[in-house]
Amino acid sequence: MERLASFSNDPFDKPPCRGCSSYLTEPYIKCAECGPPPFLLCLQCFTRGFEYKKHQSDHTYEIMTSDFPVLDPNWTAQEEMALLEAVMDCGFGNWQDVANQMCTKSKEECEKHYMKHFINNPLFASTLLNLKQAEEVQNADAAIPFHSADDPPRPTFDSLLSRDMAGYMPARADFVEEFDNYAEWDLRDIDFVEDDSDILHALKIAVVDIYHSRLKERQRRKKIIRDHGLINLRKFQILERRYPKEVQDLYETMRRFARILGPTEHDKFIESHACARTYDHLKKTREEERLKRTMLSEVLQYIQDSSACQQWLSRQADIDAGLSPTVTVASNSGRRSAPPLNLTGLPGTEKLNEKEKELCQMVRLVPGAYLEYKAALVNECNKQGGLRLAQARALIKIDVNKTRKIYDFLIREGYITKA
Secondary structure, eight states, rough: OOEOSOOSSSOOOOOOOOTTBOOOOOEEEEESTTTTOEEEOOOHHTTOOBBBBEEEEEEEEEEEEOOOSSOOSSHHHHHHHHHHHHHHHHHHOOOOHHHHSSSSSSSHHHHHHIIIIIIIHHHHHHHHHHHHHHHHHHTTTSSOOOOSSSSSOOOOOOOOHHTTTTTETTTTTTEEOOOOTTTGGGTTTOOTTTTTOOHHHHHHHHHHHHHHHHHHHHHHHHHHHHTTOOOSHHHHHHHHTTTHHHHHHHHHHGGTTTTOOOHHHHHHHHHHTTHHHHHHHHHHHHHHHHHHHHHHHHHHHHHHHHHHHHHHHHHHHHHHHTTOOOOOOOTTOOOOOOOOOOOOTTTGGGGGOOOHHHHHHHTTHHHHHHHHHHHHHHHHHHHHHHHHHHHHHHHHOSOHHHHHHHHHHHTTTTTOOOO
Protein backbone atom coordinates (compact mmCIF):
# COMPACT_ATOMS: atom_id res chain seq x y z
CA MET A 1 0.00 0.00 0.00
CA GLU A 2 1.56 3.26 -1.11
CA ARG A 3 1.64 6.26 1.22
CA LEU A 4 2.69 9.84 0.66
CA ALA A 5 6.12 10.42 2.15
CA SER A 6 6.10 13.13 4.81
CA PHE A 7 9.62 14.44 4.12
CA SER A 8 11.09 16.86 1.61
CA ASN A 9 13.23 16.03 -1.42
CA ASP A 10 16.47 16.41 0.49
CA PRO A 11 17.58 12.89 1.62
CA PHE A 12 19.35 14.43 4.60
CA ASP A 13 15.98 15.59 5.94
CA LYS A 14 14.78 11.99 6.29
CA PRO A 15 15.63 9.83 9.32
CA PRO A 16 18.17 7.08 8.58
CA CYS A 17 17.30 3.45 7.96
CA ARG A 18 17.02 1.54 11.26
CA GLY A 19 18.86 -1.39 9.71
CA CYS A 20 21.93 0.03 7.94
CA SER A 21 21.75 3.70 9.10
CA SER A 22 21.93 4.91 5.49
CA TYR A 23 19.85 7.90 4.38
CA LEU A 24 16.48 6.84 2.98
CA THR A 25 15.51 7.38 -0.65
CA GLU A 26 12.06 6.77 -2.02
CA PRO A 27 10.50 4.33 -2.03
CA TYR A 28 11.18 3.05 1.48
CA ILE A 29 9.26 0.97 4.05
CA LYS A 30 7.43 2.05 7.22
CA CYS A 31 6.30 -0.55 9.76
CA ALA A 32 2.57 -0.16 10.46
CA GLU A 33 2.78 -1.79 13.92
CA CYS A 34 5.85 -0.13 15.47
CA GLY A 35 6.17 3.42 16.74
CA PRO A 36 6.16 6.18 17.56
CA PRO A 37 8.79 7.08 16.51
CA PRO A 38 8.23 5.57 13.05
CA PHE A 39 10.27 2.46 12.24
CA LEU A 40 11.68 3.02 8.73
CA LEU A 41 13.72 0.65 6.55
CA CYS A 42 15.36 0.90 3.18
CA LEU A 43 14.39 -1.66 0.53
CA GLN A 44 17.60 -3.64 1.00
CA CYS A 45 17.10 -4.15 4.75
CA PHE A 46 13.42 -4.92 4.20
CA THR A 47 14.15 -7.66 1.62
CA ARG A 48 16.59 -9.44 3.95
CA GLY A 49 14.02 -9.43 6.81
CA PHE A 50 15.72 -7.08 9.29
CA GLU A 51 14.39 -7.38 12.88
CA TYR A 52 15.15 -5.14 15.86
CA LYS A 53 13.69 -5.26 19.41
CA LYS A 54 9.91 -5.46 19.00
CA HIS A 55 9.99 -5.17 15.23
CA GLN A 56 9.45 -8.47 13.43
CA SER A 57 9.82 -9.26 9.75
CA ASP A 58 6.20 -10.41 9.50
CA HIS A 59 4.72 -7.06 10.64
CA THR A 60 2.38 -5.21 8.30
CA TYR A 61 4.02 -2.35 6.45
CA GLU A 62 3.44 0.67 4.20
CA ILE A 63 5.40 1.69 1.11
CA MET A 64 6.32 5.35 1.47
CA THR A 65 6.55 7.20 -1.83
CA SER A 66 5.35 10.42 -3.38
CA ASP A 67 5.92 9.43 -7.01
CA PHE A 68 2.24 9.47 -8.07
CA PRO A 69 -0.12 12.18 -9.38
CA VAL A 70 -2.64 13.93 -7.11
CA LEU A 71 -4.18 16.97 -8.81
CA ASP A 72 -2.55 16.84 -12.26
CA PRO A 73 -1.28 13.75 -14.14
CA ASN A 74 1.91 15.65 -15.06
CA TRP A 75 2.69 16.60 -11.44
CA THR A 76 3.70 14.06 -8.79
CA ALA A 77 2.78 14.40 -5.14
CA GLN A 78 6.43 15.10 -4.39
CA GLU A 79 6.38 18.03 -6.83
CA GLU A 80 3.11 19.32 -5.31
CA MET A 81 4.75 19.47 -1.88
CA ALA A 82 7.87 21.05 -3.33
CA LEU A 83 5.73 23.74 -5.01
CA LEU A 84 3.89 24.60 -1.80
CA GLU A 85 7.14 24.72 0.14
CA ALA A 86 8.75 26.94 -2.51
CA VAL A 87 5.83 29.38 -2.50
CA MET A 88 6.06 29.52 1.28
CA ASP A 89 9.82 30.21 1.13
CA CYS A 90 9.92 32.63 -1.83
CA GLY A 91 6.53 34.32 -1.49
CA PHE A 92 3.45 34.33 -3.70
CA GLY A 93 4.14 35.83 -7.16
CA ASN A 94 7.89 35.21 -7.22
CA TRP A 95 7.48 32.43 -9.77
CA GLN A 96 11.02 32.57 -11.12
CA ASP A 97 12.46 31.97 -7.66
CA VAL A 98 9.89 29.23 -7.09
CA ALA A 99 10.92 27.51 -10.33
CA ASN A 100 14.60 27.81 -9.45
CA GLN A 101 14.00 26.14 -6.08
CA MET A 102 11.93 23.33 -7.62
CA CYS A 103 14.38 22.65 -10.50
CA THR A 104 11.88 20.38 -12.31
CA LYS A 105 9.29 22.92 -13.56
CA SER A 106 9.44 26.20 -15.41
CA LYS A 107 8.21 29.56 -14.18
CA GLU A 108 5.06 29.40 -16.36
CA GLU A 109 4.24 25.84 -15.27
CA CYS A 110 4.54 26.73 -11.58
CA GLU A 111 2.31 29.79 -11.90
CA LYS A 112 -0.33 28.08 -14.03
CA HIS A 113 -0.52 25.00 -11.81
CA TYR A 114 -0.68 26.95 -8.54
CA MET A 115 -3.37 29.35 -9.78
CA LYS A 116 -5.46 26.55 -11.24
CA HIS A 117 -5.38 24.05 -8.38
CA PHE A 118 -4.79 26.15 -5.25
CA ILE A 119 -6.36 29.55 -5.97
CA ASN A 120 -9.20 29.05 -8.47
CA ASN A 121 -10.13 25.50 -7.47
CA PRO A 122 -13.92 25.47 -6.78
CA LEU A 123 -13.49 22.49 -4.46
CA PHE A 124 -11.30 24.47 -2.08
CA ALA A 125 -13.58 27.52 -2.36
CA SER A 126 -16.70 25.49 -1.47
CA THR A 127 -14.89 23.87 1.44
CA LEU A 128 -13.92 27.25 2.88
CA LEU A 129 -17.50 28.47 2.40
CA ASN A 130 -18.91 25.44 4.22
CA LEU A 131 -16.49 25.97 7.09
CA LYS A 132 -17.56 29.61 7.37
CA GLN A 133 -21.26 28.70 7.30
CA ALA A 134 -20.75 26.01 9.93
CA GLU A 135 -18.99 28.52 12.16
CA GLU A 136 -21.86 31.01 11.75
CA VAL A 137 -24.44 28.33 12.65
CA GLN A 138 -22.44 27.34 15.70
CA ASN A 139 -22.22 30.93 16.87
CA ALA A 140 -25.97 31.39 16.31
CA ASP A 141 -26.73 28.70 18.93
CA ALA A 142 -25.33 30.81 21.77
CA ALA A 143 -27.86 31.95 24.36
CA ILE A 144 -26.66 35.58 24.32
CA PRO A 145 -24.32 36.32 21.37
CA PHE A 146 -21.27 38.37 22.30
CA HIS A 147 -19.59 40.12 19.37
CA SER A 148 -15.97 41.11 19.38
CA ALA A 149 -16.99 44.70 18.58
CA ASP A 150 -18.72 44.94 21.98
CA ASP A 151 -16.62 46.40 24.76
CA PRO A 152 -16.34 43.55 27.29
CA PRO A 153 -16.69 44.32 30.99
CA ARG A 154 -13.47 44.72 32.94
CA PRO A 155 -14.25 43.86 36.57
CA THR A 156 -11.76 44.98 39.18
CA PHE A 157 -9.69 42.19 40.68
CA ASP A 158 -11.37 40.61 43.72
CA SER A 159 -14.51 42.74 43.25
CA LEU A 160 -18.01 41.33 43.75
CA LEU A 161 -18.55 41.09 39.99
CA SER A 162 -15.19 39.34 39.55
CA ARG A 163 -16.09 36.80 42.22
CA ASP A 164 -19.52 36.24 40.65
CA MET A 165 -17.76 35.44 37.36
CA ALA A 166 -15.34 33.02 39.09
CA GLY A 167 -12.39 35.29 38.30
CA TYR A 168 -13.04 35.28 34.53
CA MET A 169 -11.62 38.29 32.67
CA PRO A 170 -13.72 38.81 29.48
CA ALA A 171 -11.28 41.27 27.91
CA ARG A 172 -8.51 38.67 28.16
CA ALA A 173 -10.75 35.62 27.56
CA ASP A 174 -8.93 34.08 30.48
CA PHE A 175 -9.23 33.39 34.21
CA VAL A 176 -7.19 35.21 36.81
CA GLU A 177 -6.07 31.79 38.00
CA GLU A 178 -6.45 28.83 35.66
CA PHE A 179 -7.72 25.42 36.66
CA ASP A 180 -4.71 23.49 38.09
CA ASN A 181 -2.61 26.58 37.58
CA TYR A 182 0.74 24.82 38.04
CA ALA A 183 0.11 21.86 35.72
CA GLU A 184 2.93 22.99 33.41
CA TRP A 185 5.52 22.35 36.11
CA ASP A 186 5.20 18.60 35.60
CA LEU A 187 6.31 18.96 31.97
CA ARG A 188 9.25 21.30 32.27
CA ASP A 189 11.90 18.57 32.69
CA ILE A 190 10.42 15.92 30.37
CA ASP A 191 12.44 15.04 27.28
CA PHE A 192 11.71 12.13 24.94
CA VAL A 193 14.86 10.32 23.81
CA GLU A 194 15.23 7.22 21.70
CA ASP A 195 17.03 5.22 24.38
CA ASP A 196 14.16 5.47 26.91
CA SER A 197 12.94 2.15 28.27
CA ASP A 198 9.36 1.14 27.53
CA ILE A 199 8.26 1.84 31.11
CA LEU A 200 9.88 5.28 31.20
CA HIS A 201 8.42 6.12 27.79
CA ALA A 202 4.96 5.07 28.96
CA LEU A 203 5.30 7.18 32.14
CA LYS A 204 6.22 10.25 30.11
CA ILE A 205 3.26 9.68 27.78
CA ALA A 206 0.97 9.38 30.84
CA VAL A 207 2.24 12.72 32.20
CA VAL A 208 1.56 14.38 28.85
CA ASP A 209 -1.95 12.86 28.77
CA ILE A 210 -2.65 14.20 32.26
CA TYR A 211 -1.51 17.67 31.22
CA HIS A 212 -3.67 17.43 28.09
CA SER A 213 -6.71 16.62 30.26
CA ARG A 214 -6.00 19.79 32.29
CA LEU A 215 -5.93 21.86 29.10
CA LYS A 216 -9.25 20.35 27.99
CA GLU A 217 -10.82 21.19 31.34
CA ARG A 218 -9.60 24.79 31.08
CA GLN A 219 -11.13 25.11 27.62
CA ARG A 220 -14.37 23.50 28.78
CA ARG A 221 -14.78 26.09 31.54
CA LYS A 222 -14.15 28.97 29.14
CA LYS A 223 -16.59 27.47 26.64
CA ILE A 224 -19.32 27.38 29.30
CA ILE A 225 -18.73 31.08 30.00
CA ARG A 226 -19.00 31.95 26.29
CA ASP A 227 -21.85 29.61 25.29
CA HIS A 228 -24.17 30.61 28.13
CA GLY A 229 -23.69 34.34 27.61
CA LEU A 230 -21.92 34.87 30.94
CA ILE A 231 -19.25 37.16 29.51
CA ASN A 232 -21.47 40.11 30.34
CA LEU A 233 -23.03 38.89 33.58
CA ARG A 234 -25.03 42.06 34.25
CA LYS A 235 -26.69 41.83 30.83
CA PHE A 236 -27.49 38.18 31.50
CA GLN A 237 -29.09 39.03 34.87
CA ILE A 238 -31.25 41.73 33.26
CA LEU A 239 -32.57 39.20 30.75
CA GLU A 240 -33.37 36.80 33.59
CA ARG A 241 -35.79 39.35 35.09
CA ARG A 242 -38.22 38.81 32.20
CA TYR A 243 -39.35 35.63 33.99
CA PRO A 244 -41.86 35.56 36.89
CA LYS A 245 -40.47 35.45 40.42
CA GLU A 246 -40.93 31.70 40.87
CA VAL A 247 -39.13 31.01 37.57
CA GLN A 248 -36.26 33.30 38.59
CA ASP A 249 -35.90 31.27 41.80
CA LEU A 250 -35.88 28.08 39.72
CA TYR A 251 -33.28 29.60 37.41
CA GLU A 252 -31.03 30.34 40.39
CA THR A 253 -31.49 26.82 41.78
CA MET A 254 -30.84 25.06 38.46
CA ARG A 255 -27.88 27.26 37.45
CA ARG A 256 -25.36 24.65 38.59
CA PHE A 257 -26.81 22.18 36.06
CA ALA A 258 -26.49 24.56 33.10
CA ARG A 259 -23.08 23.12 32.21
CA ILE A 260 -24.67 19.72 31.55
CA LEU A 261 -27.11 21.05 28.95
CA GLY A 262 -26.38 23.38 26.10
CA PRO A 263 -27.43 27.04 26.44
CA THR A 264 -30.53 26.68 24.27
CA GLU A 265 -31.62 23.43 25.91
CA HIS A 266 -31.19 24.91 29.39
CA ASP A 267 -33.32 27.96 28.51
CA LYS A 268 -36.02 25.70 27.07
CA PHE A 269 -35.95 23.62 30.25
CA ILE A 270 -36.52 26.69 32.41
CA GLU A 271 -39.20 28.15 30.12
CA SER A 272 -41.07 24.86 30.10
CA HIS A 273 -41.54 25.24 33.85
CA ALA A 274 -42.83 28.76 33.27
CA CYS A 275 -45.61 27.25 31.15
CA ALA A 276 -46.56 24.71 33.85
CA ARG A 277 -48.98 27.09 35.59
CA THR A 278 -50.71 27.85 32.30
CA TYR A 279 -51.01 24.13 31.62
CA ASP A 280 -52.55 23.49 35.07
CA HIS A 281 -55.07 26.29 34.49
CA LEU A 282 -56.07 24.89 31.10
CA LYS A 283 -56.34 21.38 32.54
CA LYS A 284 -58.65 22.62 35.30
CA THR A 285 -60.80 24.44 32.74
CA ARG A 286 -61.08 21.27 30.62
CA GLU A 287 -62.18 19.28 33.68
CA GLU A 288 -64.87 21.84 34.49
CA GLU A 289 -66.15 21.77 30.92
CA ARG A 290 -66.29 17.97 30.99
CA LEU A 291 -68.30 18.01 34.24
CA LYS A 292 -70.72 20.53 32.72
CA ARG A 293 -71.24 18.31 29.66
CA THR A 294 -71.88 15.29 31.92
CA MET A 295 -74.38 17.25 34.01
CA LEU A 296 -76.15 18.47 30.86
CA SER A 297 -76.43 14.89 29.60
CA GLU A 298 -78.06 13.81 32.86
CA VAL A 299 -80.52 16.71 32.68
CA LEU A 300 -81.48 15.82 29.11
CA GLN A 301 -82.03 12.19 30.12
CA TYR A 302 -84.52 13.12 32.83
CA ILE A 303 -86.19 16.11 31.23
CA GLN A 304 -88.80 13.96 29.43
CA ASP A 305 -89.84 12.24 32.69
CA SER A 306 -91.28 14.70 35.26
CA SER A 307 -91.01 12.27 38.19
CA ALA A 308 -87.39 11.40 37.42
CA CYS A 309 -86.63 15.09 36.87
CA GLN A 310 -87.99 15.98 40.31
CA GLN A 311 -85.90 13.24 41.91
CA TRP A 312 -82.76 14.48 40.15
CA LEU A 313 -83.37 18.11 41.20
CA SER A 314 -83.97 17.01 44.79
CA ARG A 315 -80.76 15.01 44.79
CA GLN A 316 -78.74 17.98 43.40
CA ALA A 317 -80.24 20.27 46.07
CA ASP A 318 -79.12 17.83 48.80
CA ILE A 319 -75.61 17.71 47.31
CA ASP A 320 -75.39 21.53 47.16
CA ALA A 321 -76.56 21.77 50.79
CA GLY A 322 -73.87 19.33 51.93
CA LEU A 323 -76.39 16.59 52.78
CA SER A 324 -76.35 12.97 51.72
CA PRO A 325 -78.67 12.61 48.75
CA THR A 326 -81.79 10.56 49.43
CA VAL A 327 -82.59 7.80 46.98
CA THR A 328 -86.20 6.79 46.58
CA VAL A 329 -86.56 3.00 46.29
CA ALA A 330 -89.87 1.71 45.07
CA SER A 331 -91.19 -1.70 46.06
CA ASN A 332 -90.96 -4.49 43.51
CA SER A 333 -94.71 -4.90 43.49
CA GLY A 334 -95.39 -1.30 42.60
CA ARG A 335 -92.38 -0.65 40.37
CA ARG A 336 -93.09 0.64 36.87
CA SER A 337 -90.66 0.74 33.96
CA ALA A 338 -89.82 4.18 32.61
CA PRO A 339 -91.29 5.09 29.21
CA PRO A 340 -88.94 5.20 26.17
CA LEU A 341 -87.08 8.47 25.70
CA ASN A 342 -88.52 10.80 23.10
CA LEU A 343 -85.66 11.72 20.72
CA THR A 344 -87.55 14.40 18.83
CA GLY A 345 -85.47 17.56 18.49
CA LEU A 346 -82.50 16.25 20.51
CA PRO A 347 -79.08 17.14 19.05
CA GLY A 348 -77.30 14.30 17.24
CA THR A 349 -80.44 12.29 16.45
CA GLU A 350 -79.86 12.70 12.71
CA LYS A 351 -76.48 10.93 13.06
CA LEU A 352 -78.06 7.71 14.39
CA ASN A 353 -79.37 4.76 12.41
CA GLU A 354 -82.65 3.10 13.31
CA LYS A 355 -81.11 0.51 15.64
CA GLU A 356 -79.12 3.15 17.48
CA LYS A 357 -82.23 5.30 17.88
CA GLU A 358 -84.06 2.31 19.35
CA LEU A 359 -81.18 1.67 21.79
CA CYS A 360 -81.15 5.33 22.95
CA GLN A 361 -84.93 5.24 23.50
CA MET A 362 -84.84 2.02 25.52
CA VAL A 363 -81.89 2.93 27.77
CA ARG A 364 -83.07 6.57 27.93
CA LEU A 365 -79.75 7.98 26.64
CA VAL A 366 -79.54 11.25 24.68
CA PRO A 367 -77.92 10.89 21.20
CA GLY A 368 -75.04 13.26 21.96
CA ALA A 369 -73.94 11.24 25.01
CA TYR A 370 -74.35 7.95 23.11
CA LEU A 371 -72.14 9.17 20.25
CA GLU A 372 -69.48 10.32 22.73
CA TYR A 373 -69.50 6.95 24.55
CA LYS A 374 -69.46 5.05 21.26
CA ALA A 375 -66.42 6.98 19.99
CA ALA A 376 -64.53 6.38 23.26
CA LEU A 377 -65.21 2.62 23.21
CA VAL A 378 -64.35 2.23 19.51
CA ASN A 379 -61.08 4.14 19.89
CA GLU A 380 -60.06 2.09 22.92
CA CYS A 381 -60.94 -1.15 21.11
CA ASN A 382 -58.80 -0.13 18.12
CA LYS A 383 -55.85 0.63 20.39
CA GLN A 384 -56.14 -2.53 22.47
CA GLY A 385 -57.25 -4.91 19.71
CA GLY A 386 -60.36 -5.79 21.73
CA LEU A 387 -62.41 -4.57 24.70
CA ARG A 388 -63.75 -6.19 27.86
CA LEU A 389 -66.88 -5.12 29.71
CA ALA A 390 -64.84 -4.05 32.73
CA GLN A 391 -62.77 -1.74 30.51
CA ALA A 392 -65.96 -0.25 29.03
CA ARG A 393 -67.34 0.47 32.52
CA ALA A 394 -64.07 2.17 33.45
CA LEU A 395 -64.28 4.42 30.37
CA ILE A 396 -67.89 5.64 30.67
CA LYS A 397 -69.10 6.54 34.13
CA ILE A 398 -72.85 5.89 33.88
CA ASP A 399 -75.24 3.25 35.18
CA VAL A 400 -73.61 -0.19 34.85
CA ASN A 401 -76.76 -1.69 33.30
CA LYS A 402 -76.77 0.98 30.60
CA THR A 403 -73.07 0.38 29.98
CA ARG A 404 -73.78 -3.36 29.56
CA LYS A 405 -76.53 -2.69 27.02
CA ILE A 406 -74.35 -0.27 25.03
CA TYR A 407 -71.42 -2.73 25.13
CA ASP A 408 -73.56 -5.67 23.94
CA PHE A 409 -75.13 -3.56 21.19
CA LEU A 410 -71.76 -2.38 19.81
CA ILE A 411 -70.44 -5.95 19.77
CA ARG A 412 -73.61 -7.25 18.12
CA GLU A 413 -73.43 -4.58 15.41
CA GLY A 414 -69.70 -5.16 14.80
CA TYR A 415 -68.42 -1.78 16.01
CA ILE A 416 -66.13 -3.38 18.60
CA THR A 417 -64.84 -6.88 19.42
CA LYS A 418 -64.40 -8.75 22.66
CA ALA A 419 -60.89 -8.98 24.09
